[in-house]
Amino acid sequence: MTLNQRGAALGIVIISAVIFSIMAYAVLAMSLSKAQLADYPVDRARAHYAAEAGVVWAREQLWNDSAFCANSNPDLTMNGLDVDVQISSCGTPGDHEIRATVSF
Numbered sequence: 001m002t003l004n005q006r007g008a009a010l011g012i013v014i015i016s017a018v019i020f021s022i023m024a025y026a027v028l029a030m031s032l033s034k035a036q037l038a039d040y041p042v043d044r045a046r047a048h049y050a051a052e053a054g055v056v057w058a059r060e061q062l063w064n065d066s067a068f069c070a071n072s073n074p075d076l077t078m079n080g081l082d083v084d085v086q087i088s089s090c091g092t093p094g095d096h097e098i099r100a101t102v103s104f
Helices: 003-064 066-070
Strands: 075-078 081-088 097-102
Touching (some): 003 075
Antiparallel strands (some): 075 081
């Protein structure tokens, strides 16, 4: 084996190592993105049920205290999520619109 052949072999090994590293990084990036996508339905379900709990909470507050509508923007945290509850149509007794939004 001549000196020129040894240099060529080293170059092939280095190029192969670089290609293998790029492929390994691509596989790692794809697996991490799939893991994040798998969490999305769980987060969405948590947000849905937290918003539903916010609506139920507001209905109970209105049931117990008809003057509660004056404080129609309470700070709520349910299941670790901030729930924004808004009550409108406060002037008409028994006719309220309740909205709950959750950002996740």
